[in-house]
Amino acid sequence: MKMFYYQTEIEFEKVMNLYFMSKCSKCDGIVEVDMEHVCVNVLDKIMDIEEMPMLKCKTCGEIYYSRFAQEILCELYSELKRTGNREIYSTSRDYNKIYNYASNKNFIYDYKDYESIPGLRYDFEHSEEGFLTPVYFDKKALLYFIADLDYDVDMFSESYGYIRKNDKEGFYQYEWAVPFGFNTNEKLIFWLGDIDSMDDMSQGILKSFNVKSDHLLIDSEFYQAQMNCIPSKPIKEQQIILNKKSFITNIKKKYGIELSHLQNECELQRANVKRPVVFDEKSISEVINAFDKILIEGFSVSGLKSLYKRLYASSYDKDYDKWKSIRLIEEILRQLSNDISNEININEIISPLYILHDYRIYLDHLLSQEEQDKKRNHIANTLGVNNFSEQEKIYFEEIRRLDILFQCLVILSK
Ligand SMILES: [Zn+2]
Structure with a gap:
């Protein structure tokens, strides 16, 4: 369990307003979302949360609050103040928020990824929330698309590429085109919003390879390229x-x-x-x-x-x-x-x-x-x-x- 102590409410609020990025401020290492058991003490109040989405440095192990963790803590703290209770204990819940993308296929994903991974919520391109939710698959799904002439798979780096469905009607070159990536755990990742743009059959192929999130995303060319700049593509x-x-x-x-x-x-x-x-x-x-x-x-x-x-x-x-x-x-x-x-x-x-x-x-x-x-x-x-x-x-x-x-x-x- 990771303990945090704050002597004053002001000190707590100050930390809750800091914004932690995708890099460690101590060693410049990359952080990834990590579910941690945390116990936060503010004066005499205790908030004990069994599974909190935190950001953990892969190099030095330092733990930071994700934006989502800060929001949860602020909410719990004001609840403690309102009720006058001293302690609050929160066990892990199976709750998952469902976003309004590809919802008829019931893809497995974890809304905590979208809420916690830096940058995903600050998406001004899509008005409906949840577009940049990472959805995880067995990497073998990609082989189906590679082997099928209806699709064009383009891997332009070791772990980042595009997949396109050729348009049979011939109005456009492609029916749809979406990016994909691999995380350090060799899971194939698509954005939930991109999956929504695929046709029903392609979604069906993907669905059979859908696996539970392991929360790893930040340390991938896919995330870095999608969040920052897209590298030029070699011939x-x-x-x-x-x-x-x-x-x-x-x-x-x-x-x-x-x-x-x-x-x-x-x-x-x-x-x-x-x-x-x-x-x-x-x-x-x-x-x-x-x-x-x-x-x-x-x-x-x-x-x-x-x-x-x-x-x-x-x-x-x-x-x-x-x-x-x-x-x-x-x-x-x-x-x-x-x-x-x-x-x-x-x-x-x-x-x-x-x-x-x-x-x-x-x-x-x-x-x-x-x-x-x-x-x-x-x-x-x-x-x-x-x-x-x-x-x-x-x-x-x-x-x-x-x-x-x-x-x-x-x-x-x-
Ligand atoms: Zn570090």
């Missing part, structure tokens, strides 16, 4: 490379396995990854070559093998030692998405790496006319394009698929 081609890096970092953190290989060379190749201005074989070959080096050769084969063996434990394939990078990544992806493998098509998700490899062989090697035709047809067929000469279509489809693949790898390795 998809660069985002794919950033996501590959995040995947490698996640694996290192989680399993202690190093997947990076020839990092400096990858950095040099990255300069060649620019969106082509004209779409002919020559200009595209430069990007494809660079991608092939970074996204396939830029993985440590021995690292992939260790990871494969680790993930499959005793059920690993005895032939795995002969496999090359793409096959290993494919099997790793299969195992990481094990519990939802019915929902996503692994063969299709991994296809852009095989295409990259085919393309590279086609461009770099001296092949017979017949072999060349075979490769060209194979690439066009796999990507669902009529003819190999439609290089622009091929390019964008390949990039779109690479983007999906690396988003999946990032999410599944979190």
